[in-house]
Amino acid sequence: MEMRYCPGCRASRVVEQPPCLDGHEDCPEWACTECGLGIVYGWLDADTAAAAGAASSAAATRRRSA
Ligand SMILES: [Zn+2]
Numbered sequence: 001m002e003m004r005y006c007p008g009c010r011a012s013r014v015v016e017q018p019p020c021l022d023g024h025e026d027c028p029e030w031a032c033t034e035c036g037l038g039i040v041y042g043w044l045d046a047d048t049a050a051a052a053g054a055a056s057s058a059a060a061t062r063r064r065s066a
């Protein structure tokens with residue numbers, strides 16, 4: 001079980017990871033179990049080190065499609 005800040009609830013909520021269709025080893029996509037809001041932490045590539053601050057800087061929306 002994982003707790004994350006949900007911008008929909010404006011509170012820490014339990015989040016769950018939906019099935020990943022992209023084959024991420026460590027998928028950045030989460031969904032709030034309270035309001036169902038999808039939460040994505042930075043669109044990081046699976047092999048990109050999650051450097052502190054990477055997610056808080058402008059969320060890179062580019063996704064490597066393959
Ligand atoms: Zn929520």
Ligand SMILES: [Zn+2]
Pocket residue numbers: 020021022023024026027028029
């Ligand atoms: Zn994924």
